[in-house]
Amino acid sequence: MKASNYTKIWQTVQAIPPGKVASYGQIADFAGLPGRARLVGKALGMVPDDMQLPWYRVLRANGQIAFPSGSKGAEEQKGKLQEEGVVVLNNRVRLQDFGWRPDLAELLFTLKF
DNA sequence: CGACTGACGCCGA
């Protein structure tokens, strides 16, 4: 099967465990698309509503929520994260505490590509 | 074909 870039990105996002967050660049790297962080953003925007995807676990490299503070999207994302115990302050998360550091072996087992 | 546009990232000032 011909895993498109979007498919790889979605699979990688699904691999993020609850209570942890990853950055766009990180997702791009794990998906085999180094330097294509913007493509990750595009891919998340293309996600069908009926597909379950923890898109809210994806943040900017500095831990900030990608949406403008106070916007609908930002509030929704903040809520979803806090439900999992992730602390969100001033529209941002401390990656030092909640950043996802995947185990390479398990990552490969999950993504299989 | 070129110009513009993003749920981005990094480096330098």
Add this chain to the structure above:
DNA sequence: CTCGGCGCCAGTC
């Protein structure tokens, strides 16, 4: 901390 600039690339106009 803020700004500006450049790299990135699939879509859109």
